[in-house]
Amino acid sequence: MRLALLSTLALFITTATPTVDAANWPNWRGPTQNGVSTDKGIPAEFGPGKNVAWKVKLPGPGGASPVVWDDQVYVTSVEDQKLLLQAWSTAGKLKWQQQVGTGNKVVRRDEGNSASPSPVTDGKHVWAMMANGEIACYSVSGKLAWKRDLRPAYGPFKIAFGLTASLILEDGKIILQLIHGSRKAKPEEDQGLLVALDAATGKQAWKQVRKSDAYDENKHSYTSPFIYNDGKTKLLVSHGADYTIAYNPADGSEIWRKGGLNPQNDPKKKYHRTLRFVASPTAVPGLIVIPTAKNGPVVAIRPDGKGDISNAKSQHIWTRPNNTPDVSCPLIHGGLVYLCRENGNLVCMDAKTGREYYHERTHRQRHRASPVFVDGKVICVARDGMITVVQAGKTFKVLAQNNLGDAIAASPAIAGGTMYLRSFGSLWAIRK
DSSP states (O other): OOOBOSOOOOOOOOOOOOOOOTTOBOSTTTTTTSSBOOOOOOOSOOBTTBSEEEEEEOSSOOOOOOEEETTEEEEEEEETTEEEEEEEETTSOEEEEEEEEEOOOOBTTTTBOTTOSOOEEOSSEEEEEOTTSEEEEEETTSOEEEEEESHHHHOOOOOTTOOOOOOEEETTEEEEEEOOOOSSSOGGGSOEEEEEEETTTOOEEEEEEEOOOOOGGGGOBOOOOEEEEOSSOEEEEEEETTEEEEEOTTTOOEEEEEOOSSOTTOTTSOOOTTOOBOSOOEEETTEEEEOOSTTOOEEEEOSOOOEEOTTOGGGEEEEEOSOOOSSSOOEEETTEEEEEOTTSEEEEEETTTOOEEEEEESOSSOOOSOOEEETTEEEEEOTTSEEEEEESSSSOOEEEEEEOSSOOOSOOEEETTEEEEEOSSEEEEEOO
16 A cells, blocks of 8 residues: 655654553543553453343433443443433443433434444433433432533534534543534534543533534544643544644633544545545554544644644655544554544555555454454454454454444443443353
């Protein structure tokens, strides 16, 4: 695969993840928000009758990943029109259940519903938002702290498949990404928002209009924001509506933006009217890897830019011209970038240069979940319940393929020596 290198800058990229507590997985994609676990001992082989500690039936389907703190696992679900948050013990017992909202909407046949955003917890409270804009905060014992409907203040939400962005808890604030808009409205008349709520009260702390000239379907985004943190700098990174934009998480002020992800400014190329982003970027210190959509490019940039860095060569590390994951986020670990494509192909690249080491098939089925790294293994989850475990490294080697026999779109959560999988029918606990 020929790579278009935008920069030959000799840049040392730190790919080691900061030390984290392996006992907790407090939000979507884990404690460092990049799908990397420091746990040990997660088995490569598992499934019905093998290395399953327990399996419990859930009220209905959902695409949100579980989150874990100490001895409780939190998961969202639907039950007819009820939008639920449940707390399960790490022994598989239901501790409590609360109804966050009402009004489920099934999208893309059975691909998703209104229980798609993942919750977030700090071990004292847990916050959950549903795709219709209803949000609530509970104590870890299930007592309601506050609840509100975001639509009167920030809606109506005009987005085909619902607001699927998962929540961020940062410095006492719950950060919401609300990228949506009427496909017919002019960009300046219908902008997306980033909103920070006081985590303790639900009141607005700050609001930022997310400026973009995107139009048609590209005004919608199904990505989740994340906090980039290299120990010195924190950035709130938001991806959608043709741009990846970094903000100051303290007040929402814009720091830099990366355009050119849709060729709206290239007279040689036609604007792609349906290039809406679903896969979120992934970061480690010194590097952010940005996916696009529909077999478009993957771009690696430095995170220390200012202003419009769309054409700043000093900020660009490498570009892969195609093979972007459409839904699954990139995974970065050990100096390598892994791309799990929607057709099940796994691409392994050098994080510094973009050089391809392999591009191999895992399981030929739709892949919606984002891959995770744990204990020398890369875990890729297919929509039909087949989970491929690949040995991490530059050489492609399948260690196991495990069939849950149940559809799954949620990304795995790993905590306390256990991998939790949220299938459409059940919550699974995998451990030796």
